[in-house]
Amino acid sequence: MATPIHGIALRTVRHNERNDILTLYTAESGRMSVIVSAGTSAASRRRRALTMPLSLVECVVMDRPGRNLNPIRDLRPTLPLPGLHTDPRRMSVAMFTAETLWHILPEGDADKSLWRFLADAVTFLDATPDSVANFHLALLMGIGHYLGIAPDTASYRPGRIFDMAGGRFLDTPPTAHGHWLEAGDAAALHSLQRITLTNSHLFEMTRAERQRALDLTLQYYSMHYAPLSRLKSLDILRNVTL
Known part of the structure; x- marks a missing residue:
């Protein structure tokens, strides 16, 4: 057939x-x-x-x-992507994104909403005239909603820590495990929940802040999917884009 x-x-x-x-x-x-x-x-x-x-x-x-x-x-x-395949920054972001998706997208039935989100993200990465330095962060934040692991932002309060396993902000660290973020990193992760593909270029970060945000995001995904600390494209992304 x-x-x-x-x-x-x-x-x-x-x-x-x-x-x-x-x-x-x-x-x-x-x-x-x-x-x-x-x-x-x-x-x-x-x-x-x-x-x-x-x-x-x-x-x-x-x-x-x-x-x-x-x-x-x-x-x-389906669509020519000249910017994606000729610009070194966009190419490094594409390599990282594809490798990350290969690790985290589950086998199973089709999810047309997720596929449309990803296809639109690809065309955005190819064509946007704005900086793509934060694209990977916006994409990972967006995918979390489709995969059911988006942090519970309603539970956030200033000074709370973030439970990496439960996806919630808490007053005190969980006793069942040691995977949680201190209040400062928790606040940064909460702020990152506002990022989208279209506003990602407006999020001003230093190189160190962007690397820390990516590290935290990969740690969070690693709690729920395969470990992502050894992605082959990560060093390329950091050297070219971050």
Whole structure:
């Protein structure tokens, strides 16, 4: 059966001498992996260019019963993203974002609202004339709402600590675990909940403040998903963007 899909490219790895495995987050099926031809031909090089991190693509999956990985055909870009693939800052943000999404987006049914949020974020990153230094922070804050782990901002009061496991602001540290933020970091995390893609360039931060905000956010996601402290693209992001 041939199934048309629309996806966001997250990662490509070599499968064997002839094929690569491409992981996409799709509007129709959520996260999925497919087989694409590898090699050194002009067509193979074009396919690799089409599947750079966060590329928006559409193709047809050739579903074959009993197989976890299926081939695709008619791969093409949904939308050209010239800024995303030529500007070093945007490229570093795209690499980090794609790798992070590969770790945190769960397998399972499609979530068209999340897919639309991510697709709109990609086009924003490509086209915005404003600074993208805070883009990754805004994206992670936004995704938290779709994944059900957004901090409970209603529980915030000045001076409270933040329970990383429970996602709530508390008067006293939790006794069941030691994963919590002091009041100063808790206040910074609370302020960050106001950031969006469109206002992210208005959040003025020093380099140290931005790095600390990212570290706290990754710690929080690591409490609820796979550890994110060893992302390969993190050093590139810090050197180029932060």
